[in-house]
Amino acid sequence: MTRRHPLGSAWTGVLLALPLLLFLAAAVAWPIAGLAARAFATNRGAAFGVVLAAGRYRTSLVNSLALSSAAAVVSVLLALWPSWVLARERFRGRDLLRTVISLPLTFSGVLVGFLMVVLLGRVGALPKAIGFLTGREAFVGAAYTFAGLFAAYLYFEVPRAVVTLESAFRRFPRELDMAARALGAGPLERLIKVALPAAAPALRSTLAVTFSASMGSFGVALILSRRFTVAPLEIYTEMTGFLNDEVAGALCLLLALATLVVDRLLSAGRR
């Protein structure tokens, strides 16, 4: 919808947006397109066959998808209550708690992996504490399991979810909640019938964001996955280890495609 703006023409807009357009084209669209072209051209896309056939590559893609979906859903669920409280209640220390919770957003993936090792590795703090208190061995080396990787994902996804949902809940007009109360709805009813539906777009976008971040997660996997693999890891090994460019390229594309598709699906219907 473009009208001729009374103060200036749309051409100014084009000019101002030009750097963005050029950047996206040159630094994102062009390289990815080239990747796609090469992958399809070489041996008529044989690399895709290799990747999609059963084996290490396919497993890595499946792992990525499974872990990312699960992490997205669980992190949003875990974030629901804290973000509602942060958005609606006033209490001392709220800003401090919010700052602490959003700290992991700045962490590099490697850092999160490291923190998991600190907590749950072979000499992690948690096993040590449990051992000290109960004399039993538990969670030793848990960081390197599937669950450990999942926990790492949650570590950087829950803060992300909390921050997004909090801003959505904050914009939720107070009077809607009051109206629901005046009509006889209890707190749980209000959450389910009023708050969640109103926050649905924000929920979807949070899911999209957490999913994308998890799919691209590389640093964490680098440190933590010893016994299994995720797609970014495979790409890395193919690139640097085996110099198997076509396979790496095919993997890249499939990974990017899966992420993009889910992201767009979840964001559809919003502006």
Next chain:
Amino acid sequence: MKVLIEGLSFAYGREPVLSGVSMEIPDGGITVLIGPSGSGKSTLLQLLAGLLHPGQGRILFDGEDVTGVPTERRDVGVVFQSYALFPHLNVRDNIAFGLKTGRRRFSLRSSRRRPSRHSVEARVWDAAALLGLERLLDRRPAQLSGGEQQRVALARAVAPRPGLLLLDEPLSALDARLRRSVRAELASLLRTLGTTVFYVTHDQEEAMLLADHLVVLDHGKVVQAGPPLDLYRRPATPFVASFLGEASLVEVSVEEEGEGKPARTPLGRLALPEGTRRGRILVRPEDLTADPQGTTATVLDARGLGPYDRVVLVLENGVEVLAHFPPESAPEPGSKVRVGLRSRKPHFLAEE
């Protein structure tokens, strides 16, 4: 439902908003709370709704102390200034919302139990019909005009047939012309419903039109309460006098010991309450009339407003009074006229 408010106080942090407010809201009538911005009107409404908890005082619904009862269990319906319609539900579901919630305490008195699905539909239809919304039931709030949204908010509040209906400046979001027409409709609608209504506004005309019982609030305190015309003709303080309409207050001081004898005032000989010395008499613009035997006054300013001419007069002692003359009859500024009060017994406000 008869509502009693006893000694209600509320402070926001350390700032007092309401102090010792007591009033009675009679059953079945429309009680209007009027006051300037910041007087605490909306706070009082929210206290009645249970959305806020008072620092002190009690609220009684039909003799029952509901001060500690949360909103969802109070027998109230609320219409907010911003309507607060649920954006994700259509009109039908908005109206039905209160009929499907769980916490409402259904009192035996009103023979209300959780309605069956069939009667939910019937009740929604009734409420919609009452407000002329039959054709809009499937629309979403975003697709409605301001006036339509307001009607939906009202329908939603009355569908559960609450004992007390609370309206928080429901017309202030509408433009002036719409407000006038909606006002009259709203008044007749509320009367038809017969529910006890507590209506908050800052608009004096609205208050006069709607109120069976009028309460004036200023700085968190009740200044005066009673039938609207009573407050208009016999305001207790200058604040009430000037809030409820145009008023000129003319100072008088009595020299002679008049035992029932009319006293001398700048507006001629008038009957004042016994034993009064100093104070002010209330002169409404409609009280002044051309009187060949009246006092002389000079015209300071005259402006034709259409339905009447607004004339500012100066009395001999320099006091300015406001008068309404019939249209196009106002004398020129600078000329002299003789005016007098229609009543020989004006309302008197003692010296404070």
Next chain:
Amino acid sequence: MRALRRWPRRAGIAAVALLAVALATPIAITAAGAFSHADWYGERSEGAAVADAPALFSYVLETWGRALLRSAAVVAAVVPLALLIGAPAAWAFRRRPFPGSRLLESAALVPLAVPGVALAFALIQSAPGFPRFWLLVAGHLAYTVPLVVKSVGNAVETFDPRLEAVARSLGAGGWETARRVTLPLLLPALILSALLVFAVSWGEFNVSFLLATPLLQTFPAGLYATYTTNSFPVAAAATLVFLAPVVPALIAIQALGGEEFHRGLPA
């Protein structure tokens, strides 16, 4: 009365506090590790054979000093570039829309959904001779420009478009209006975006690691190296060095109300 509302509220606050504690614990342990004598950490205390804090930190700075500088250089390039690319476009989308501007705006957010590894690989493949530094910058920009677009876009939406009209009516030309009205009004959002870009770029690992050469390493890559050696104290110290610039930035972001941070760093 009040008691009815108290317990859900208290439970809620407790939940928030619990979450914060859970997230802060590993960091606290790490910080302790850098400052305490390393014996209590058992077998991971070998390696660099340094045990007290100042020596630890200077060791870290010596060994990975170049990586630190490299990170700083990248960030110094990325922040202004991201602002220059993203901010004018964000303003234009709201105030001077053109056919396809909606599409372009959505497209600006797409790079966030592309995994860093994939983008890095694509960049290397499509421009093999290109200087690595600039490929790195491009990769960082892909994940920071969307943040700028979103953040500045939101800010533009909140201030009254008539302000610019008023300036024009008082005789200010386009550029003058921008300089004296638009930019000052957008300044908080621009600062916020700059901080966001800084935080994201400083911690970026995925693209940087893949585009690294032995000479061209960013600090997060150095972090990785410390994690794979056997010395916990060194790793802890390096972590703290990494966090040092970022934590104040994050606090500043919170203070300015950084709601767009949810699209933060991919890990």
